[in-house]
Amino acid sequence: xxxxxxxxxxxxxxxxxxxxxxxxxxxSFEPSSMEILSKAREIYDGRIFGVVFGDTELKPLYKEAFxxxxxxxxxxxxxxxxxxxxxxxCESLRSIAERINPSIILMSATLRGRExxxxxxxxxxxxxxxxxxxxxxxxxxxxxxxxxxxxxxMATITSESMPQMATVRPGTFPPNKISDDATGTVIYWQYKGxxxxxxxxxxxxYHDEKDITEADILISLGNGIKSKDTIRLAESVAKxxxxxxxxxxxxxxxxxxxxxxxxxxxxxxxxxEIYLAFxxxxxxxxxxxxxxARRVIAVNxxxxxxxxxxxxxxxxxxxxxxxxxxxxxx
Amino acid sequence: MRFVVFVKQxxxxxxxxxxxxxxxxxxxxxxxxxxxxxxxxDMACRVKGEGDIISVVTMGPPQAESALFRxxxxxxxxxxxxxDRAFAGADVYATAKTLSAFxxxxxxDHDLLFCGRQAMDGDTAQVPxxxxxxxxxxxxxYTEDLVFSDGWKAVQNYYDEERECALKKGDLISVSKGxxxxxLPSVADYIRASGTEIKKLxxxxxxxxxxxxxxxxxxxxxTSSRPVSISRRGILTDGGDPTExxxxxxxxxx
Ligand SMILES: Cc1cc2nc3c(=O)[nH]c(=O)nc-3n(C[C@H](O)[C@H](O)[C@H](O)COP(=O)(O)OP(=O)(O)OC[C@H]3O[C@@H](n4cnc5c(N)ncnc54)[C@H](O)[C@@H]3O)c2cc1C
Numbered sequence: 001x002x003x004x005x006x007x008x009x010x011x012x013x014x015x016x017x018x019x020x021x022x023x024x025x026x027x028s029f030e031p032s033s034m035e036i037l038s039k040a041r042e043i044y045d046g047r048i049f050g051v052v053f054g055d056t057e058l059k060p061l062y063k064e065a066f067x068x069x070x071x072x073x074x075x076x077x078x079x080x081x082x083x084x085x086x087x088x089x090c091e092s093l094r095s096i097a098e099r100i101n102p103s104i105i106l107m108s109a110t111l112r113g114r115e116x117x118x119x120x121x122x123x124x125x126x127x128x129x130x131x132x133x134x135x136x137x138x139x140x141x142x143x144x145x146x147x148x149x150x151x152x153x154m155a156t157i158t159s160e161s162m163p164q165m166a167t168v169r170p171g172t173f174p175p176n177k178i179s180d181d182a183t184g185t186v187i188y189w190q191y192k193g194x195x196x197x198x199x200x201x202x203x204x205x206y207h208d209e210k211d212i213t214e215a216d217i218l219i220s221l222g223n224g225i226k227s228k229d230t231i232r233l234a235e236s237v238a239k240x241x242x243x244x245x246x247x248x249x250x251x252x253x254x255x256x257x258x259x260x261x262x263x264x265x266x267x268x269x270x271x272x273e274i275y276l277a278f279x280x281x282x283x284x285x286x287x288x289x290x291x292x293a294r295r296v297i298a299v300n301x302x303x304x305x306x307x308x309x310x311x312x313x314x315x316x317x318x319x320x321x322x323x324x325x326x327x328x329x330x
Numbered sequence: 331m332r333f334v335v336f337v338k339q340x341x342x343x344x345x346x347x348x349x350x351x352x353x354x355x356x357x358x359x360x361x362x363x364x365x366x367x368x369x370x371x372d373m374a375c376r377v378k379g380e381g382d383i384i385s386v387v388t389m390g391p392p393q394a395e396s397a398l399f400r401x402x403x404x405x406x407x408x409x410x411x412x413x414d415r416a417f418a419g420a421d422v423y424a425t426a427k428t429l430s431a432f433x434x435x436x437x438x439d440h441d442l443l444f445c446g447r448q449a450m451d452g453d454t455a456q457v458p459x460x461x462x463x464x465x466x467x468x469x470x471x472y473t474e475d476l477v478f479s480d481g482w483k484a485v486q487n488y489y490d491e492e493r494e495c496a497l498k499k500g501d502l503i504s505v506s507k508g509x510x511x512x513x514l515p516s517v518a519d520y521i522r523a524s525g526t527e528i529k530k531l532x533x534x535x536x537x538x539x540x541x542x543x544x545x546x547x548x549x550x551x552x553t554s555s556r557p558v559s560i561s562r563r564g565i566l567t568d569g570g571d572p573t574e575x576x577x578x579x580x581x582x583x584x
Contacts, residue, residue, distance in 0.1 A: 023490040024373055082486075086459075087468055108473055111488050115471040118456035122426060122463035123530025130454035148555065155555040160548070197468065198496035200483060217583065253510065260489045262572075265450070266366075266506065276584055285450075297571060297582060308564040315578070317569020325576035 010140070012103035012133060012162040014047045015040050018074075018093060018116065019065055020108055023204065024211070026126035027057055031214060032108035034068045035207050039173040040106065041069035049100055053081040053089060053191075066184040067177045080196060084112055087195035090119040096189060097124060102163050104142050108137075109167035109269075117167045129166045131269075133292055142166065142186060145296065147291055148313055171271030172292055175176035186226035205260070210244060212261055216273045217243025218293075220263055222286075223250040224279015224319045231256060234278070234322045241330040246270065248280045278319035278326045282307025334376045334437055335406065335431060335444040336461070337367035338449045339390055339397035350365070356468045363397040366446025369508025374444050375405040375477055385408045385437060389417055389428050395528055402523035403515035408435070412534040417543030426460035428543050431536050433465065439500055442482065447472065447506035458504040474507040480555040 017037060020030040040048050050070035052058055055077060065073050076092045093116070097105060103121070107113040121128035132146035135152070142164040148155040159165065212218060219238045221231065234245045247257045249264060264268050265285040275293040279300060280286060280289040287310050290296055298311040299319045308314045315322070342362040374384050386401040388394050389412040399408040414434055420428065433440070443465070448455035455471075462469035474483040482497040486504070487515035495507055497503070515523070540546055 118459035315569035321572035
């Protein structure tokens, strides 16, 4: 078992980050992993360790990890780990954590990050704060802040023991390269266990489509949209603005959109520069997904629609007519 | 087969109103069975065969009994309420610890564990993986379907990948999809549920020390909180003229 230390007297040092590889392009990082490295560099003075899973195809990525602030990269090199095996990932991360004894472990609150982090935390006996939107250091104590109580409050949380663990909401921190020719050390790590899942079949989906979490502008449609043809209008507007079309769950349930386009608690958390909501009422579950959008502009026929509580502006009008006009003038 | 479903009672967010400052008003809000937990139970019920037993478990205050009653109506065979003053204030770690200690002691021989993807109120989705970790079993997040052909298989949806994986005895699945319109129990369901005793267990029954549970057993502390300072103003603009409204939007976006 990893020794547990009192925060005050701990000798734990260093910050460890799982750098997630993108599923859509296996030779690139999830952008959120670079966001975390950048934030880590900003708030943390000590050594920063990155951990990656995969085979030799990852070599071109070393440089990128260093350029965003990693000092040392642990490469768990195993062809079988190109596929996502949460149990094996967790065991590897744990054995690396036992080696370096970090005071902080971070990963993205992506779907996979949210699956691996708690498994790792439990096996290390560590506290974990999910989906943080602010991080700062107070001496050696990591202050983790996240939305709580349906988004009413921001709660700041600390860990009672080492390592201090958090997942970070993607899109929260800007990625910042420190230098293009930064270098560092690569350490190959071998996974000795055999906790592999039996994956019977796997379908990669939407591989040539961007993810809505990466879009700067989202045109988001809800139940206020009456005609399916409006989707084409919205696609056209989004294209002209360099954005993407997303939706509320109501339209996923109607079968108009795949679930990958759904914003909200059971869909994606998005942080675009501008979120344009057309005909979306703003349920608690929907609002939870746009907490970190830079600006929210809603178009709704109802001036009292709850989305107003989270919107910079509510334009009271007909969503489809306004979209049609917008498409004309762009 | 022995299936165990872990459930939670949550405030019904669809009926939570907001005050003039846009803050949620929690007082007097009815409690419901967390919808994702209901999905998990539904899935267990769907695959349940002759002679199989579905046990539901929750850790919570005495009132959480009503969530368990709902589970019994929906088809669970037995229900456990883990309730003790000392459980209050538990974070994810202390919660998972309590649930795993219960499981090891009371239902050590189980075939599959079911959890809902997340709680509507806590929204961290961490308990299933911490529980799986403490049980040393495999975990299958984002499961949308469970099939039996040549063994159990979970269909998982990671948005960018959909995959089917084989399950082993004792594995845990976290369910993310189900019927959105809650099922209405029949009179027969109600009668069967009313005749089933909900078993209550406290910390001593489960065999945990005070420093393993609740606030004392927690690994995290909330040190401060503040109201959300989203600088949203919620200005109302008249969009009665679509052309003008479109121009206005264009001005903001460009
Ligand atoms: C477990 C669970 C998880 C959930 N997760 C999510 C989630 O992740 N994401 C999500 O979105 N929802 C989620 N929901 C569903 C959520 O509760 C709402 O039902 C849903 O968000 C409503 O979608 P909507 O706003 O598009 O539709 P509605 O609530 O029907 O709102 C339609 C809006 O359109 C307006 N409107 C009508 N006509 C016009 C017009 N001509 N022009 C302009 N506006 C018009 C109306 O005034 C209204 O405000 C979840 C629910 C549960 C139980």
